[in-house]
Amino acid sequence: MHESFPFKYVPTDDLTEGQRWSTWLDVERLCRGPEPRPDWVVTDRAAIDTELGVIKSGKEADCFLVERAVPDDPDRHSLVVAKRYRTADHRAFSRSESYTDGRSVRRSRDMRAIKNKSTYGRKVVAGQWAIAEWDALCRLWPLGIPVPYPVQIDGTEILMEYVELDGAAAPRLANTRPDHDQLCLWWMQLTEAMELITELGLAHGDLSPYNILGLPDRLVIIDLPQMVDLYGNPAGMDFLHRDCVNVCTWFTRRGLEVDAEELFARLVAVAY
Numbered sequence: 001m002h003e004s005f006p007f008k009y010v011p012t013d014d015l016t017e018g019q020r021w022s023t024w025l026d027v028e029r030l031c032r033g034p035e036p037r038p039d040w041v042v043t044d045r046a047a048i049d050t051e052l053g054v055i056k057s058g059k060e061a062d063c064f065l066v067e068r069a070v071p072d073d074p075d076r077h078s079l080v081v082a083k084r085y086r087t088a089d090h091r092a093f094s095r096s097e098s099y100t101d102g103r104s105v106r107r108s109r110d111m112r113a114i115k116n117k118s119t120y121g122r123k124v125v126a127g128q129w130a131i132a133e134w135d136a137l138c139r140l141w142p143l144g145i146p147v148p149y150p151v152q153i154d155g156t157e158i159l160m161e162y163v164e165l166d167g168a169a170a171p172r173l174a175n176t177r178p179d180h181d182q183l184c185l186w187w188m189q190l191t192e193a194m195e196l197i198t199e200l201g202l203a204h205g206d207l208s209p210y211n212i213l214g215l216p217d218r219l220v221i222i223d224l225p226q227m228v229d230l231y232g233n234p235a236g237m238d239f240l241h242r243d244c245v246n247v248c249t250w251f252t253r254r255g256l257e258v259d260a261e262e263l264f265a266r267l268v269a270v271a272y
């Protein structure tokens, strides 16, 4: 063991496939999650990230389960989701534009690259989506709005809290069959969260039973890269309305009669 290392030194050769050194210390302070940091967040220099598998591949990003842990130290162990934005050709550029209306791209080189859809341009766009989701999580989490804790962002990769149930990723609402009490609890929690988001002048923009995870005692809203500015985006209110319809349709189908127009009106009232 080399004397100048204050931590247990593992030669890089000891990292096996699917492992890397924890990237925590590689990212700048502003690329780390908000304080107070939950105590499960592993910040040790000696931590190793081990990829445990894919949770889900999506159109724009893939979610992986990653263990960040200090070898042989059960107290410094965590599971996080690595959401990695894709830079591939088939990314939906056209769809993105209605969401980003009102956001600006400052560097003209980036703007040109995006227009040309070059490899660099695709990377810029993937990075912008990652930053947008990161900003949304960092803005909502400190207010107690139920979103995963954002651990760090590194380019096109976000690490966030893994929302787990019985040793697996928590189910999306769409895949649950809640009883009446559970439905009522989730409805209360969801509409309260939507109110808080609307009060900030924002709308999720892609809220649906596929982007909400359901735990017995709470729900967690995920997938926020397209969060919409209600005032800056000319279609802001339309996105908010669609969010209301999507969630109310699901609750009603599961047996809790709720009205999308009523929810929308309630939210519009707190938006101003």
Ligand SMILES: Nc1ncnc2c1ncn2[C@@H]1O[C@H](COP(=O)(O)OP(=O)(O)O)[C@@H](O)[C@H]1O
Pocket: 055, 056, 057, 058, 059, 060, 061, 062, 063, 081, 083, 148, 160, 161, 162, 163, 164, 169, 170, 172, 210, 211, 213, 222, 223, 224
């Ligand atoms: N923090 C998380 N904890 C547990 N599962 C997650 C988490 N984030 C995402 N997932 C799972 O990965 C899926 C895809 O993530 P999402 O952010 O919705 O990306 P997209 O829909 O753009 O592919 C989710 O439907 C959910 O099943």
Ligand SMILES: [Mg+2]
Pocket: 210, 211, 223
């Ligand atoms: Mg999703």
